[in-house]
Amino acid sequence: MKPITILAPGTLHLPLYAKMYEMLGNTTNIRLLSLDSWLREQVEFPIQNNLSLLYQYRKQLSSLSAANSFFESREDYDFLRDCLDFMSKFFLYELSIEDLPQNTKRDKDLLEVISLLKDIPRIEQAYVSTDFERLDLSGLWILDKNYSIEEMKILERLKKGGARVLKSIDEISGFSMDAANPSKDLKTNPDKDPLSESLLPINRYYWSTSNPRTQMEIIADTIITENMSAEDIFIVLSRPEDASVLSQVFEARKIPLTLMSEPSISPVLSQWKAALLFVADKSRENLMNLLKELYPQTSTQLRNYMDLFPEGSDLEHLEYTPNPLISEFEFENMRSMELQMQPWLPIFEKMKTWKANDATMLDIGDLIQKANPSPSEDDIRIFDGISRLYGDVRSEIHSELDLPLLIRHLDSLYPNSALSECTGVLAGSKKEISPLHKTVFYTGADAAHFPAFSMNGGIFDEAYMQKIKKGYPSLSDRLSLQRNALFHSLEIPKELYVMVPQADYEGKSSDTSYEMFTWMNAHPKFQHWKDSSWYIKPDFSLSEEISSQLFFPEKTFNASLSSLNAYDMCPLKHMLQYGLKLKKPYVLEERLEVKAEILKDVIESSNLWYQRPVWALSKEEVRFLVSRQFEFARKVFKDKTEALEILELEYVQKILEMVRILRPITKKLNASLIPDQAKIKISENKDGMQMDIEGFVNRSSKNRTPFLLVNPENGETSGSCEITPDSDQNDRSAFHEAMAALDVSLSQKPVQNKAFSISMGRGKKPVCANEFTHEQLDQEFITQFLKDAIKGQNMPETDTFEGEVIRKKTPSYEKTVEQARSAADDFIKSLSHGCVLPLHKANACKFCAFKSICRNGSQERTQESTRQAFAEYDRKNELAAKKAAKADHRHPVEASDHEDQDLNETERVNRIDASPVI
Ligand code: SF4
Known part of the structure; x- marks a missing residue:
């Protein structure tokens, strides 16, 4: 009994075996091989993989003359790969050196390359010299398919030796136990060329x-x-x-x-690549990449730490001191990061000693195995493949300079053909x-x-x-x-x-x-195909019950100004942040950042240290006060002294500029800037609901610091200011404690200065270019600067240019109270119906942490989008009401229909427009 061999690509082996099992049951006399594997079996030639050939080529080309235009590329992976492919053809087609082109310098240079490479034996030489035609290939079947030209060249020779083409899968059923003599009724004609036969x-x-x-x-x-x-x-x-x-x-x-x-979804290949890249080049970028690949869960934390403390840190015994660069919360986070880093330190130390040798490969293998405690089959196969690949070429790897070929070649391990x-x-x-x-x-x-x-x-x-x-x-x-x-x-x-x-x-x-x-x-x-939309817009609504539990417990409504503001930005964002109390993810900033409170600290310490207001200080004195604020940061970031110094100088300049611009206002008003906040308080009964609104009109945040403008001569030494509109509206004393409330930012945008203006010569004016005076430029700068840097409340008239710029965009305290009341009104109306649509204001989504929740439901708020959204919302509510009515066996549908019919179109629209988001 002669065994049968079917030549088929590795990718088809599994389905072919399945088919054979289906047709023949347990079969032992048929085997499947790829053409490549079968050929290797037939010739006596040492196993040679492409990577070891690439290393041999690289070695051989080291003797290339320096004048050769490919001298610089002689170690380049892509160049060597091209040589590898060409040399395969060179031997397969039995080309001779004399027949190669020699017309140009490039041709001659390539000839030199080929002359060197031809001395390295290739398996193709063995294929060419083997006399397949004289072998008995009657048990060899070639799966009919689209072969490459090189494969066809060899297959033609096999066919001459008696190999047959498997044109139909049914032919397999004819492979009896006497496999060399398939059934007579097979339609296979070994003499007929399959390429010329049309099926x-x-x-x-x-x-x-x-x-x-x-x-x-x-x-x-x-x-x-x-x-x-x-x-x-x-x-x-x-x-x-x-x-x-x-x-x-x-x-x-x-x-x-x-x-x-x-x-492949296996991480092993990229882990090996990242590790070898790091061995070849121990750059910070490669280390970060290696951490990301090896420890995806903890790598963000590790990388954050290493970004903040490239040379390590010693925070354990450091006591926190309040300062405008590092908050206590951030400091505690850094400390816990430092603690979490402890087990990693020995690993990092070891990584730094990695060299291109067996011990390092074992180390890397060990780390990768630990990083993948439950490896998949794919993981094991790739790990095994890389280990074997390294084993094949380890004698060629003597230093880190020898690694790039191995690293580039790892890509060819995937996808696997089987x-x-x-x-x-x-x-x-x-x-x-x-x-x-x-x-x-x-x-x-x-x-x-x-x-x-x-x-x-x-x-x-x-x-x-x-x-x-x-x-x-x-x-x-x-x-x-x-x-x-x-x-x-x-x-x-x-x-x-x-x-x-x-x-x-x-x-x-x-x-x-x-x-x-x-x-x-x-x-x-x-062919027409009707797209049934897969993208159903998510529905955003709350039942009245949940809505009242979240926002109006026991018929009360407590809100802050910032929550009303969040609702105005986007009702959904508000619900997630204030209703469900979802927290924004905390991300530790890896860059050094100074909080706006530094201005407050410098103003306060000015009197303490120099017994003078800040505007009366010299630049050196301001520098001293700013420098004090940086002391703690200098202890934490010991290896960032230069960056801290630059930041320090920047903030000295910013504070001096801010003081210069605010000084005319305080002078005119005979007022002082006191670091504090003005609070608004509204407490009233609204349609049977107790409504309490509280909030600061001038904000305190990372980028903004709050101040009150007070007049010490009027006895206003305290900064506290509470605005309570319940007091008699004619008695304005409640509003008078502080002249104005400001919040100031030190992170301004750059201001563009114009060089000149051009008059176009219309009317009697001649055509001319007018330079701006320094005063004009300064005013332009101040206007822009103030617009970005200062938000005010209740700014009084000052007759100063600076004061007027602020006043123009400043609401009065009364206006703020009025706005808060109206926002609360809208809020109660909408939320009591459970409306939390993601109809957002322009730019509200830019830094929103909840993007992944609203997804394709988000819509910028316009008259039209609001109208449509609420009409849809009403429709759904109506449907729900109808369903509920049916369930109750009552007939409120007609009643509500009539109710709606009683409204004319304008009233209906008004009802929609009364929604808070317009
Ligand atoms: S991303 Fe925009 S629409 Fe979505 S919740 Fe945030 S603000 Fe609202």
Whole structure:
């Protein structure tokens, strides 16, 4: 009994074995091999992998003359890879050095390269010298498919030795135990060239679709409506990037799918790469990348720490001192980071000692194994592959300079050609069309992707190859061979669907392939596909019950000015922040940042140290006060003294500038700036609900610090200011404690200065360019500066330029109270109906931490969007009411309908417009 060998690509082994098992049961006399593996079995040649060849080539090219134009590239991975491919052809086509081009300097330089490389033996030499024609290959079967030109060249020789082509999968059932003599009724004719034989599929369809996605939808629908068996289907993906769309579409319909080159989700490959990159170059960037790859969960924390403290820290015994750079909360965070870093320190120390040697490889392997305590099969396979690869070339690696070839070559480990499992529909490239599958869907067959024949590129491009005198087939011969092989493979399946998307995802139109059009002898037929929207907008509403529990417990309403402001920015954001109390994620800033409170600290310490107000201090004195504020930061960030000094100078300048600009106002008003806040308090009964609103009108935040303008001569030495509008409106004393409330920012935007203005010569004015005076420029600067830096409340008239700029955009305390009342009114009205739509103000989303919650429901607030949203909202409420009414066996629907009919259109619109978000 002679065993049978079927030559098939590794990607098809698993489905082929499954088919054989189905047809023959347990079979022991048939084996599957790839052409490459079979050839290696036939020749006596030491195992040689591409990576060790690359190292040998690199060594060989070290003797390249310095005048050679490829001298600088002699160690470059891409250059060596091109050489590797060319030398394979050189031996396979038995080219001779004399026939290679020698016309130009480049040709001669390449000749020198090839002359050196040809001394390194290649397995292709053994293939050429083996007399396959004289072997008994009667037990050898070649799976019919689209082979490359080089493969065809060898296969032709095997066929001469008696190998046969497996054209139909049914032929396998004829492989009796006497395998060398398959049944007589097989239609195989070993003498007939499969490439010249047309099998013509019974059904051919040529379809066009609107875009690549609809093409996948149509395939999925066709499989379902035609009730096709998933195992009989093969999908050709002309564009590998369509694989994810195909997976999504099939997943939605629960059609099983196996991708032949599925991207690996194993972290092992990238971990090895990151580790070897770090060994080759111990840069900070590579270390950060290694941490990210090895410890994705903790790496953010680790990287944050290392960004903040590149040389380590010693915070354990440091006592916190209030300062404007590091808050106590931040300091505690840094301390806990330092604590968490302790177990990592020995690892980092070890990493720093890594060299290109076996001990380091063991170390890396150990870390990777610890980082993946439950490895998947893929993880193990990749780990094993890399270990073997290193084993093959370890004798070539003597220093870090030898690592780049190994690192670059790791990419070729994936995707793996062998499938670890195979279920349902198989999707791969045109090279895998075979008799295994009755139905083939060929996707993306537009002019850009079909026929897409391979041509020579890189250093040994077509221009070079065409100049080879003899031995290497001409371009037209190679194209013709590829064309025949491709169209032959399209004739293998019983059913062929060729799909052409008319446009890509960006809407750029795709052209029909002329080759396909000629072969099909027809234009593609457009297939309609109705998109059932998958993107249902999320619904944002609260039941009245939940709404009152969250916002109006026991018929009371307590709010702060900032919560009302948040509601005004976006009702959903408000609900998440103040209703559900979701916290924004805390991110420790890795850059040094000075909080606006430094201005307050300097103003306060001015009297203490110099018994003079800050505006009367010299620059050196201000510098001293600022420097004191930086003392604690200097103890924490010991290795950032330079950065702190620059920051210190910057803030001295900013404070001096702020004082210079505010001074005319305080002088005019005879007032002092006192660091404090003005509080607003509203307490009243609203339609049976107790409403309490409290909040500061001037804010205190990271970027802003609050001040009150008070007149010490009027006895206003305290900064406290409480605004309570319940007091008699005619008695304004409550508003008078502080003249004005300001909040000041020191992080201003840069101000652009104009050089001159041009008069266009209209009327009697001549055409001319006018320079700005220093005063004009200063005023422009101050205007812009004040607009950005200062927000005021209740600013009195001052007759000063600076004061007027602030006053123009300043509401009075009364106005603020009025606004707060009106906002609270709107809030109560809307929230009592559970309305929390993400109808946001312009720019509200820019820094919003809840983007991932509102998703595609977010909409900028306009008259129209509000109207639509609330109409939809009302409609839903009505529907809910109807349902509830039905459940109660009552008929309030008619009543509510009548109620609504009683309103005219204007009232109806007004009712919608009364919503708070307009
Ligand atoms: S991202 Fe915009 S719409 Fe969404 S919650 Fe935030 S502010 Fe509202």
